[in-house]
Amino acid sequence: MQTLSRQSREHADIRALYHDLQHAPQQHLAEARQLLRNHLQQTAAHLAELPNNPAHLEAHILRNNARTASAYRDYLLSRKQGQPRRYFSNRAHALYFLRNVAATKLVDGAWLYGVLGDWHDPRRHDLVRTYLEELGDGEPDQNHVLMYKQLLANQDIQHLESLPTDRFIQGTLQLALGHLASEFLPEVIGYNLGYEQLPLHLMITTYELAELGIDPHYFRLHITIDNASSGHAHRAARAVLDNLPGNEQQTFYHRVRQGFQLNALGSSSTDVINAFNLDKELYRVLEDKARAARHMHSDFCRIDGRTINEWLDTNGRIPALLDALQRHGWVHRHQDPSGSRFWRLIQGNRAPMFGVFSAYELQLLHDWIAGEWQCKQTSRLAGRRSPSGNGLDPLVAASHKEQEVKLQKKLHAMPEQQRTQHLIELMAPARHFTPEGLAATRLFSRQIRQPPDSAQFSVSRINTR
Numbered sequence: 226m227q228t229l230s231r232q233s234r235e236h237a238d239i240r241a242l243y244h245d246l247q248h249a250p251q252q253h254l255a256e257a258r259q260l261l262r263n264h265l266q267q268t269a270a271h272l273a274e275l276p277n278n279p280a281h282l283e284a285h286i287l288r289n290n291a292r293t294a295s296a297y298r299d300y301l302l303s304r305k306q307g308q309p310r311r312y313f314s315n316r317a318h319a320l321y322f323l324r325n326v327a328a329t330k331l332v333d334g335a336w337l338y339g340v341l342g343d344w345h346d347p348r349r350h351d352l353v354r355t356y357l358e359e360l361g362d363g364e365p366d367q368n369h370v371l372m373y374k375q376l377l378a379n380q381d382i383q384h385l386e387s388l389p390t391d392r393f394i395q396g397t398l399q400l401a402l403g404h405l406a407s408e409f410l411p412e413v414i415g416y417n418l419g420y421e422q423l424p425l426h427l428m429i430t431t432y433e434l435a436e437l438g439i440d441p442h443y444f445r446l447h448i449t450i451d452n453a454s455s456g457h458a459h460r461a462a463r464a465v466l467d468n469l470p471g472n473e474q475q476t477f478y479h480r481v482r483q484g485f486q487l488n489a490l491g492s493s494s495t496d497v498i499n500a501f502n503l504d505k506e507l508y509r510v511l512e513d514k515a516r517a518a519r520h521m522h523s524d525f526c527r528i529d530g531r532t533i534n535e536w537l538d539t540n541g542r543i544p545a546l547l548d549a550l551q552r553h554g555w556v557h558r559h560q561d562p563s564g565s566r567f568w569r570l571i572q573g574n575r576a577p578m579f580g581v582f583s584a585y586e587l588q589l590l591h592d593w594i595a596g597e598w599q600c601k602q603t604s605r606l607a608g609r610r611s612p613s614g615n616g617l618d619p620l621v622a623a624s625h626k627e628q629e630v631k632l633q634k635k636l637h638a639m640p641e642q643q644r645t646q647h648l649i650e651l652m653a654p655a656r657h658f659t660p661e662g663l664a665a666t667r668l669f670s671r672q673i674r675q676p677p678d679s680a681q682f683s684v685s686r687i688n689t690r
Contacts (some may be wrong), residue, residue: 230488231670235514236460237395239260239390239397239620240328240390241441242256242257242260242397242401242442243328243393243397243400245374246321246397246400246404246445246453246654247655248655249656250400250404253373254404254405256584257400257401257404258401258405258408260373261401263407264487264490265399265412265483265487266398267339267490268483268486268487268688269483270488272479272482272483272486273415273483273485274484275482275483275487278464279465279469279478282418282462282466283463286458286459286462289422289423290422290458291580293423293424293425296425297425297435298317300428300558304432305401308662310433310436311354312428312429312430312433312498313434313498314501314633315592315595315599316438316439316588316592317503317585317591317592317593318503318592319433319439320382320439320585320588321497322430322494322497322498322609323380323439324377324382324385324540324585325389325492325500326497326524327373327382327385327388327392327578328385328388328396328401330369330370330373330443330517331370331373331374331396332370332399332400333359333369334355334359334369334370334654335354335399335400335402335412336400336403336416336420337353337355337405337406337407338404338406338652338654339403339406339407339413340352340355340410340413341356341408341652342645342646342649344673348467348468349397349464349467349468350467351460351463351464351467352413352417352464353415353459354460357669357670357673358457359527360657360666361666362516362662362666362667362670363663363664363665363666363667363668363669363670364663364664364667365658367590368657368658368663368666369443370657371445371658372442372446372532373443373586374486380582380584381441381584382584382585383642384583385554387509387513387644389492390494391491392491392492392497394490394491394492395488395490395492398490399416399490399654400654400677401488402416402484402551403636403654410468411468411480411481412480412483412487414461414465414466414468414480414481414482415480415481415485415486415487416485416487416488417461417464418462418464418465418484418485419455419485420488421456421457421458421460421461421489422447422458423482425492426493426494426495427444427447427448427494428448430444430494430547431445431448432443436517458477463508465478465481476658477501499503503593504593506589507547507589508543509584509595510585511543512540512541514582514586515543527556528550528553529549529553536549550567554566555567555573557594558596558599559595559596560594560595560599561595561598562590563565563594565594567589568582568591568594572587583599590648591628595668597611625664625667628660628664629668631661631666632651632661632664633668636648647665648665651664651666652665652669
Protein backbone atom coordinates (compact mmCIF):
# COMPACT_ATOMS: atom_id res chain seq x y z
CA MET A 226 0.00 0.00 0.00
CA GLN A 227 2.87 2.38 0.82
CA THR A 228 4.50 1.66 -2.53
CA LEU A 229 1.32 2.46 -4.40
CA SER A 230 0.87 5.66 -2.42
CA ARG A 231 4.45 6.77 -3.15
CA GLN A 232 4.10 6.02 -6.86
CA SER A 233 0.80 7.86 -7.02
CA ARG A 234 2.34 10.90 -5.33
CA GLU A 235 5.36 10.89 -7.67
CA HIS A 236 3.06 10.69 -10.69
CA ALA A 237 1.01 13.64 -9.44
CA ASP A 238 4.17 15.69 -8.83
CA ILE A 239 5.51 15.28 -12.37
CA ARG A 240 3.63 18.29 -13.74
CA ALA A 241 4.88 20.55 -10.93
CA LEU A 242 8.44 19.32 -11.29
CA TYR A 243 8.29 19.95 -15.05
CA HIS A 244 7.61 23.64 -14.39
CA ASP A 245 9.99 23.87 -11.42
CA LEU A 246 12.94 22.53 -13.42
CA GLN A 247 12.41 25.25 -15.98
CA HIS A 248 11.98 28.21 -13.67
CA ALA A 249 13.84 27.32 -10.46
CA PRO A 250 16.00 24.27 -11.28
CA GLN A 251 18.62 24.75 -8.56
CA GLN A 252 15.93 24.51 -5.90
CA HIS A 253 14.61 21.18 -7.18
CA LEU A 254 17.72 19.15 -8.07
CA ALA A 255 17.10 16.65 -5.27
CA GLU A 256 13.64 15.89 -6.66
CA ALA A 257 15.06 15.64 -10.19
CA ARG A 258 17.77 13.25 -8.98
CA GLN A 259 15.21 11.02 -7.29
CA LEU A 260 13.01 11.08 -10.38
CA LEU A 261 15.87 9.86 -12.54
CA ARG A 262 16.87 7.14 -10.10
CA ASN A 263 13.30 5.87 -9.84
CA HIS A 264 12.80 5.78 -13.60
CA LEU A 265 16.20 4.24 -14.26
CA GLN A 266 15.17 1.40 -11.95
CA GLN A 267 12.21 0.82 -14.24
CA THR A 268 14.54 0.40 -17.21
CA ALA A 269 16.91 -2.03 -15.45
CA ALA A 270 14.97 -5.13 -16.53
CA HIS A 271 14.46 -3.92 -20.10
CA LEU A 272 17.79 -2.75 -21.43
CA ALA A 273 17.77 -1.20 -24.88
CA GLU A 274 18.34 -3.57 -27.81
CA LEU A 275 21.75 -2.23 -28.68
CA PRO A 276 24.85 -4.16 -29.75
CA ASN A 277 26.93 -5.46 -26.86
CA ASN A 278 29.98 -3.85 -28.39
CA PRO A 279 29.59 -0.06 -28.68
CA ALA A 280 31.93 -0.09 -31.66
CA HIS A 281 29.04 -1.64 -33.63
CA LEU A 282 26.59 1.16 -32.83
CA GLU A 283 26.96 3.02 -36.10
CA ALA A 284 26.24 -0.09 -38.18
CA HIS A 285 23.28 -0.88 -35.91
CA ILE A 286 21.85 2.61 -36.44
CA LEU A 287 22.29 2.41 -40.20
CA ARG A 288 20.42 -0.92 -40.26
CA ASN A 289 17.56 0.53 -38.23
CA ASN A 290 17.47 3.54 -40.49
CA ALA A 291 17.20 1.29 -43.54
CA ARG A 292 14.31 -0.63 -41.93
CA THR A 293 12.51 2.63 -41.19
CA ALA A 294 13.00 3.82 -44.76
CA SER A 295 11.66 0.51 -46.09
CA ALA A 296 8.61 0.66 -43.81
CA TYR A 297 7.93 4.23 -44.92
CA ARG A 298 8.17 3.18 -48.57
CA ASP A 299 5.55 0.53 -47.86
CA TYR A 300 3.35 3.15 -46.19
CA LEU A 301 3.57 5.46 -49.22
CA LEU A 302 2.72 2.57 -51.53
CA SER A 303 -0.34 1.71 -49.43
CA ARG A 304 -1.51 5.32 -49.63
CA LYS A 305 -1.10 5.34 -53.40
CA GLN A 306 -3.23 2.21 -53.48
CA GLY A 307 -6.06 4.06 -51.73
CA GLN A 308 -5.51 3.21 -48.06
CA PRO A 309 -6.64 5.92 -45.60
CA ARG A 310 -4.32 7.87 -43.34
CA ARG A 311 -2.73 5.59 -40.78
CA TYR A 312 -2.55 8.05 -37.91
CA PHE A 313 -4.97 10.96 -38.17
CA SER A 314 -8.63 10.23 -38.79
CA ASN A 315 -9.35 13.93 -39.25
CA ARG A 316 -7.82 17.33 -38.66
CA ALA A 317 -9.01 17.48 -35.05
CA HIS A 318 -7.11 14.24 -34.41
CA ALA A 319 -3.91 15.83 -35.72
CA LEU A 320 -4.38 18.93 -33.55
CA TYR A 321 -5.02 16.72 -30.53
CA PHE A 322 -1.67 15.03 -31.21
CA LEU A 323 0.21 18.33 -31.57
CA ARG A 324 -1.24 19.58 -28.30
CA ASN A 325 -0.68 16.36 -26.35
CA VAL A 326 3.01 16.04 -27.25
CA ALA A 327 3.68 19.74 -26.64
CA ALA A 328 5.11 19.35 -23.13
CA THR A 329 7.94 17.30 -24.61
CA LYS A 330 8.45 19.44 -27.72
CA LEU A 331 8.62 22.66 -25.68
CA VAL A 332 11.81 21.47 -23.97
CA ASP A 333 13.35 20.00 -27.12
CA GLY A 334 17.05 19.32 -26.58
CA ALA A 335 16.92 20.00 -22.82
CA TRP A 336 18.65 16.72 -21.94
CA LEU A 337 21.90 18.11 -23.40
CA TYR A 338 21.90 21.46 -21.63
CA GLY A 339 24.31 20.32 -18.93
CA VAL A 340 27.13 19.52 -21.38
CA LEU A 341 27.57 23.18 -22.37
CA GLY A 342 30.00 23.70 -19.51
CA ASP A 343 32.31 21.16 -21.18
CA TRP A 344 32.32 23.02 -24.51
CA HIS A 345 36.14 23.03 -24.55
CA ASP A 346 36.39 19.23 -24.05
CA PRO A 347 36.67 17.53 -27.49
CA ARG A 348 34.88 14.44 -26.13
CA ARG A 349 31.72 16.53 -25.68
CA HIS A 350 31.94 18.28 -29.06
CA ASP A 351 29.17 16.28 -30.76
CA LEU A 352 26.85 16.69 -27.78
CA VAL A 353 27.42 20.45 -27.58
CA ARG A 354 26.93 20.90 -31.32
CA THR A 355 23.70 18.90 -31.19
CA TYR A 356 22.33 21.11 -28.40
CA LEU A 357 23.25 24.27 -30.28
CA GLU A 358 21.50 22.98 -33.39
CA GLU A 359 18.39 22.20 -31.33
CA LEU A 360 18.58 25.89 -30.42
CA GLY A 361 19.00 26.81 -34.09
CA ASP A 362 22.40 28.35 -33.32
CA GLY A 363 20.39 31.32 -32.07
CA GLU A 364 18.39 31.92 -35.25
CA PRO A 365 14.72 32.25 -34.26
CA ASP A 366 13.38 30.50 -37.37
CA GLN A 367 15.56 27.47 -36.58
CA ASN A 368 15.14 27.29 -32.81
CA HIS A 369 13.12 24.13 -32.27
CA VAL A 370 11.19 25.33 -29.24
CA LEU A 371 10.26 28.60 -30.92
CA MET A 372 9.18 26.69 -34.01
CA TYR A 373 6.87 24.51 -31.95
CA LYS A 374 5.51 27.46 -29.99
CA GLN A 375 4.63 29.13 -33.28
CA LEU A 376 2.99 25.95 -34.56
CA LEU A 377 0.82 25.78 -31.44
CA ALA A 378 -0.07 29.46 -31.75
CA ASN A 379 -0.95 29.11 -35.44
CA GLN A 380 -3.39 26.32 -34.58
CA ASP A 381 -4.69 27.98 -31.39
CA ILE A 382 -3.74 25.02 -29.20
CA GLN A 383 -1.12 26.61 -26.96
CA HIS A 384 -3.11 26.21 -23.73
CA LEU A 385 -1.86 23.01 -22.10
CA GLU A 386 -3.24 23.24 -18.57
CA SER A 387 -5.73 20.39 -18.99
CA LEU A 388 -3.28 17.86 -20.46
CA PRO A 389 -3.08 14.52 -18.63
CA THR A 390 -0.18 14.29 -16.18
CA ASP A 391 1.56 11.48 -18.08
CA ARG A 392 2.12 13.86 -21.00
CA PHE A 393 4.75 15.61 -18.84
CA ILE A 394 6.91 12.57 -18.03
CA GLN A 395 9.26 12.75 -21.02
CA GLY A 396 9.74 16.50 -20.78
CA THR A 397 10.49 16.24 -17.05
CA LEU A 398 13.04 13.47 -17.62
CA GLN A 399 14.73 15.59 -20.27
CA LEU A 400 14.94 18.58 -17.94
CA ALA A 401 16.25 16.42 -15.10
CA LEU A 402 18.99 14.97 -17.31
CA GLY A 403 19.93 18.41 -18.56
CA HIS A 404 20.34 19.87 -15.08
CA LEU A 405 22.16 16.82 -13.68
CA ALA A 406 24.36 15.96 -16.65
CA SER A 407 27.56 15.88 -14.60
CA GLU A 408 26.11 13.10 -12.41
CA PHE A 409 24.29 11.24 -15.18
CA LEU A 410 26.56 11.73 -18.19
CA PRO A 411 26.31 8.10 -19.46
CA GLU A 412 22.52 8.28 -19.17
CA VAL A 413 22.47 11.62 -20.99
CA ILE A 414 24.55 10.12 -23.79
CA GLY A 415 22.28 7.08 -23.95
CA TYR A 416 19.11 9.15 -23.93
CA ASN A 417 20.54 11.28 -26.72
CA LEU A 418 21.34 8.14 -28.71
CA GLY A 419 17.74 6.95 -28.38
CA TYR A 420 16.04 10.26 -29.02
CA GLU A 421 18.01 11.06 -32.15
CA GLN A 422 17.05 7.91 -34.02
CA LEU A 423 14.74 8.28 -37.01
CA PRO A 424 11.38 6.69 -36.09
CA LEU A 425 8.74 5.68 -38.60
CA HIS A 426 6.08 7.67 -36.77
CA LEU A 427 7.97 10.90 -37.44
CA MET A 428 7.90 10.35 -41.19
CA ILE A 429 4.24 9.36 -41.29
CA THR A 430 3.29 12.27 -39.04
CA THR A 431 5.05 14.71 -41.36
CA TYR A 432 3.24 13.32 -44.41
CA GLU A 433 -0.22 13.32 -42.84
CA LEU A 434 0.07 16.76 -41.23
CA ALA A 435 0.86 18.24 -44.64
CA GLU A 436 -2.08 16.35 -46.11
CA LEU A 437 -4.37 17.97 -43.55
CA GLY A 438 -3.10 21.48 -44.23
CA ILE A 439 -0.96 21.76 -41.09
CA ASP A 440 2.59 23.05 -41.50
CA PRO A 441 4.88 20.00 -40.95
CA HIS A 442 8.14 21.99 -40.98
CA TYR A 443 9.05 21.22 -37.36
CA PHE A 444 8.74 17.48 -37.99
CA ARG A 445 10.32 17.58 -41.43
CA LEU A 446 13.37 19.33 -40.00
CA HIS A 447 13.88 16.48 -37.55
CA ILE A 448 13.89 13.97 -40.39
CA THR A 449 16.74 15.80 -42.10
CA ILE A 450 18.93 16.80 -39.15
CA ASP A 451 18.62 13.44 -37.35
CA ASN A 452 19.95 11.45 -40.30
CA ALA A 453 22.24 8.49 -39.61
CA SER A 454 24.87 9.52 -42.15
CA SER A 455 26.02 12.90 -40.89
CA GLY A 456 23.25 14.21 -38.62
CA HIS A 457 22.35 13.94 -34.98
CA ALA A 458 21.94 10.16 -35.03
CA HIS A 459 25.48 9.76 -36.37
CA ARG A 460 26.84 12.22 -33.80
CA ALA A 461 24.98 10.43 -31.01
CA ALA A 462 26.71 7.14 -31.82
CA ARG A 463 30.08 8.85 -32.08
CA ALA A 464 29.54 10.53 -28.71
CA VAL A 465 29.23 7.12 -27.04
CA LEU A 466 32.64 6.09 -28.31
CA ASP A 467 34.23 9.47 -27.61
CA ASN A 468 33.19 9.36 -23.96
CA LEU A 469 33.95 5.74 -23.10
CA PRO A 470 36.32 5.79 -20.10
CA GLY A 471 39.61 3.94 -20.05
CA ASN A 472 38.38 1.73 -17.22
CA GLU A 473 35.01 0.16 -16.49
CA GLN A 474 33.75 0.60 -20.02
CA GLN A 475 31.06 -2.04 -19.57
CA THR A 476 29.67 -0.24 -16.52
CA PHE A 477 29.59 3.01 -18.46
CA TYR A 478 27.96 1.37 -21.48
CA HIS A 479 25.38 -0.34 -19.26
CA ARG A 480 24.37 3.09 -18.00
CA VAL A 481 24.23 4.35 -21.60
CA ARG A 482 21.78 1.58 -22.41
CA GLN A 483 19.65 2.49 -19.40
CA GLY A 484 19.60 6.10 -20.53
CA PHE A 485 18.57 4.99 -24.01
CA GLN A 486 15.65 3.09 -22.50
CA LEU A 487 14.34 6.20 -20.70
CA ASN A 488 12.92 7.19 -24.08
CA ALA A 489 10.35 4.40 -23.71
CA LEU A 490 8.77 5.82 -20.54
CA GLY A 491 5.63 7.92 -20.48
CA SER A 492 3.28 8.33 -23.43
CA SER A 493 4.94 7.86 -26.82
CA SER A 494 3.82 9.65 -29.97
CA THR A 495 1.93 6.57 -31.13
CA ASP A 496 0.35 6.17 -27.67
CA VAL A 497 -0.98 9.72 -27.94
CA ILE A 498 -2.25 9.14 -31.47
CA ASN A 499 -4.03 5.94 -30.44
CA ALA A 500 -5.57 7.60 -27.37
CA PHE A 501 -7.66 10.00 -29.43
CA ASN A 502 -11.41 9.50 -29.33
CA LEU A 503 -13.38 12.27 -31.03
CA ASP A 504 -16.51 11.88 -28.89
CA LYS A 505 -14.60 11.81 -25.59
CA GLU A 506 -12.40 14.76 -26.51
CA LEU A 507 -15.43 16.77 -27.58
CA TYR A 508 -17.23 15.91 -24.35
CA ARG A 509 -14.17 16.99 -22.33
CA VAL A 510 -13.91 20.32 -24.13
CA LEU A 511 -17.64 21.06 -23.83
CA GLU A 512 -17.70 20.12 -20.14
CA ASP A 513 -14.86 22.60 -19.55
CA LYS A 514 -16.74 25.20 -21.56
CA ALA A 515 -19.97 24.51 -19.64
CA ARG A 516 -18.35 25.31 -16.29
CA ALA A 517 -17.58 28.81 -17.54
CA ALA A 518 -20.86 29.30 -19.43
CA ARG A 519 -23.40 28.32 -16.79
CA HIS A 520 -26.13 30.92 -16.20
CA MET A 521 -24.88 33.06 -19.10
CA HIS A 522 -27.62 32.12 -21.62
CA SER A 523 -31.08 33.53 -21.98
CA ASP A 524 -34.10 31.34 -21.27
CA PHE A 525 -35.77 31.89 -24.65
CA CYS A 526 -34.51 28.66 -26.19
CA ARG A 527 -35.54 25.28 -24.80
CA ILE A 528 -34.37 21.89 -25.99
CA ASP A 529 -36.22 18.84 -24.72
CA GLY A 530 -37.93 21.06 -22.17
CA ARG A 531 -34.72 22.43 -20.67
CA THR A 532 -33.11 25.83 -21.11
CA ILE A 533 -29.45 25.92 -22.13
CA ASN A 534 -28.58 27.10 -18.62
CA GLU A 535 -30.32 24.03 -17.19
CA TRP A 536 -28.49 21.74 -19.60
CA LEU A 537 -25.14 23.19 -18.55
CA ASP A 538 -25.90 23.43 -14.85
CA THR A 539 -25.02 19.79 -14.07
CA ASN A 540 -21.87 17.89 -15.01
CA GLY A 541 -22.26 14.93 -17.33
CA ARG A 542 -25.14 16.22 -19.46
CA ILE A 543 -23.09 17.08 -22.56
CA PRO A 544 -23.67 13.73 -24.38
CA ALA A 545 -27.42 14.04 -23.79
CA LEU A 546 -27.41 17.66 -24.95
CA LEU A 547 -25.64 16.69 -28.18
CA ASP A 548 -28.19 13.93 -28.74
CA ALA A 549 -31.02 16.42 -28.20
CA LEU A 550 -29.46 18.87 -30.67
CA GLN A 551 -29.49 16.11 -33.28
CA ARG A 552 -33.06 14.99 -32.57
CA HIS A 553 -34.41 18.52 -32.85
CA GLY A 554 -32.58 19.34 -36.08
CA TRP A 555 -29.94 21.71 -34.71
CA VAL A 556 -27.18 19.35 -35.85
CA HIS A 557 -27.18 17.12 -38.94
CA ARG A 558 -24.45 14.54 -38.45
CA HIS A 559 -22.42 13.17 -41.39
CA GLN A 560 -23.31 16.16 -43.55
CA ASP A 561 -21.67 19.44 -44.47
CA PRO A 562 -21.53 21.32 -41.12
CA SER A 563 -22.62 24.55 -42.82
CA GLY A 564 -26.06 22.98 -43.12
CA SER A 565 -26.42 22.67 -39.33
CA ARG A 566 -28.08 25.52 -37.46
CA PHE A 567 -25.82 25.02 -34.44
CA TRP A 568 -22.69 25.38 -36.60
CA ARG A 569 -23.95 28.66 -38.04
CA LEU A 570 -24.36 29.98 -34.50
CA ILE A 571 -20.67 29.49 -33.67
CA GLN A 572 -18.72 29.79 -36.93
CA GLY A 573 -17.93 33.08 -38.67
CA ASN A 574 -17.16 36.58 -37.39
CA ARG A 575 -20.84 37.59 -37.59
CA ALA A 576 -22.09 34.46 -35.86
CA PRO A 577 -24.08 35.07 -32.62
CA MET A 578 -21.55 32.99 -30.66
CA PHE A 579 -18.43 34.21 -32.45
CA GLY A 580 -15.35 33.87 -30.27
CA VAL A 581 -16.87 31.45 -27.80
CA PHE A 582 -14.90 28.50 -29.18
CA SER A 583 -11.18 28.38 -29.98
CA ALA A 584 -9.98 27.18 -33.37
CA TYR A 585 -9.24 23.74 -31.91
CA GLU A 586 -12.68 23.50 -30.31
CA LEU A 587 -14.30 24.55 -33.59
CA GLN A 588 -12.32 21.85 -35.37
CA LEU A 589 -13.55 19.21 -32.95
CA LEU A 590 -17.16 20.30 -33.47
CA HIS A 591 -16.69 20.51 -37.24
CA ASP A 592 -15.23 17.03 -37.53
CA TRP A 593 -17.81 15.56 -35.15
CA ILE A 594 -20.67 16.98 -37.23
CA ALA A 595 -19.07 16.14 -40.58
CA GLY A 596 -18.31 12.54 -39.62
CA GLU A 597 -18.42 10.25 -42.65
CA TRP A 598 -19.07 13.19 -44.98
CA GLN A 599 -15.51 14.33 -44.32
CA CYS A 600 -13.13 14.98 -47.19
CA LYS A 601 -9.84 16.86 -47.48
CA GLN A 602 -11.41 20.22 -48.25
CA THR A 603 -14.06 20.10 -45.57
CA SER A 604 -11.63 18.77 -42.95
CA ARG A 605 -9.80 22.08 -43.14
CA LEU A 606 -12.70 24.51 -42.96
CA ALA A 607 -12.82 25.07 -39.23
CA GLY A 608 -9.11 25.37 -38.53
CA ARG A 609 -6.75 28.24 -38.83
CA ARG A 610 -4.46 27.59 -41.77
CA SER A 611 -0.73 27.73 -41.15
CA PRO A 612 1.27 30.21 -43.19
CA SER A 613 3.96 28.84 -45.44
CA GLY A 614 7.13 28.38 -43.45
CA ASN A 615 7.08 29.17 -39.76
CA GLY A 616 6.65 32.95 -39.93
CA LEU A 617 8.15 33.68 -36.52
CA ASP A 618 7.51 37.04 -34.89
CA PRO A 619 9.37 39.65 -36.98
CA LEU A 620 10.04 41.66 -33.82
CA VAL A 621 12.22 38.80 -32.58
CA ALA A 622 14.26 38.78 -35.77
CA ALA A 623 14.53 42.59 -35.81
CA SER A 624 16.06 42.62 -32.35
CA HIS A 625 19.11 40.50 -33.30
CA LYS A 626 21.71 43.24 -33.41
CA GLU A 627 20.27 45.21 -30.53
CA GLN A 628 20.20 42.18 -28.25
CA GLU A 629 23.75 41.17 -29.16
CA VAL A 630 25.08 44.67 -28.49
CA LYS A 631 23.31 44.76 -25.11
CA LEU A 632 24.64 41.35 -24.21
CA GLN A 633 28.19 42.22 -25.26
CA LYS A 634 28.11 45.31 -23.06
CA LYS A 635 26.94 43.18 -20.15
CA LEU A 636 29.71 40.65 -20.79
CA HIS A 637 32.36 43.39 -20.95
CA ALA A 638 31.31 44.53 -17.48
CA MET A 639 31.72 41.04 -16.00
CA PRO A 640 34.87 39.33 -14.73
CA GLU A 641 36.21 37.07 -17.45
CA GLN A 642 35.57 33.88 -15.49
CA GLN A 643 31.83 34.70 -15.29
CA ARG A 644 31.22 35.40 -18.97
CA THR A 645 30.95 31.85 -20.17
CA GLN A 646 28.66 30.88 -17.31
CA HIS A 647 26.37 33.82 -18.01
CA LEU A 648 25.98 32.82 -21.64
CA ILE A 649 25.24 29.24 -20.60
CA GLU A 650 22.61 30.40 -18.11
CA LEU A 651 20.88 32.32 -20.90
CA MET A 652 20.83 29.14 -23.00
CA ALA A 653 18.89 27.16 -20.39
CA PRO A 654 15.75 25.28 -21.56
CA ALA A 655 13.39 28.00 -20.29
CA ARG A 656 15.44 30.94 -21.64
CA HIS A 657 17.19 30.05 -24.89
CA PHE A 658 14.19 31.00 -27.04
CA THR A 659 13.92 34.51 -25.57
CA PRO A 660 15.55 37.39 -27.47
CA GLU A 661 18.44 37.49 -25.00
CA GLY A 662 18.77 33.71 -25.05
CA LEU A 663 18.91 33.70 -28.84
CA ALA A 664 21.60 36.36 -28.77
CA ALA A 665 23.61 34.35 -26.24
CA THR A 666 23.32 31.25 -28.43
CA ARG A 667 24.58 33.12 -31.48
CA LEU A 668 27.57 34.48 -29.59
CA PHE A 669 28.31 31.11 -28.02
CA SER A 670 28.00 29.24 -31.33
CA ARG A 671 30.32 31.59 -33.18
CA GLN A 672 32.88 31.53 -30.40
CA ILE A 673 33.22 27.76 -30.14
CA ARG A 674 33.84 27.49 -33.86
CA GLN A 675 37.04 29.48 -33.20
CA PRO A 676 37.79 28.78 -29.54
CA PRO A 677 40.41 30.79 -27.69
CA ASP A 678 43.43 29.08 -26.14
CA SER A 679 41.92 29.15 -22.66
CA ALA A 680 38.67 27.65 -21.43
CA GLN A 681 37.16 31.13 -21.03
CA PHE A 682 35.35 33.19 -23.60
CA SER A 683 37.04 36.32 -24.87
CA VAL A 684 34.51 39.10 -25.39
CA SER A 685 36.82 40.78 -27.85
CA ARG A 686 36.56 37.74 -30.09
CA ILE A 687 32.75 37.67 -29.97
CA ASN A 688 31.87 39.92 -32.85
CA THR A 689 28.41 40.63 -34.18
CA ARG A 690 27.83 39.91 -37.81
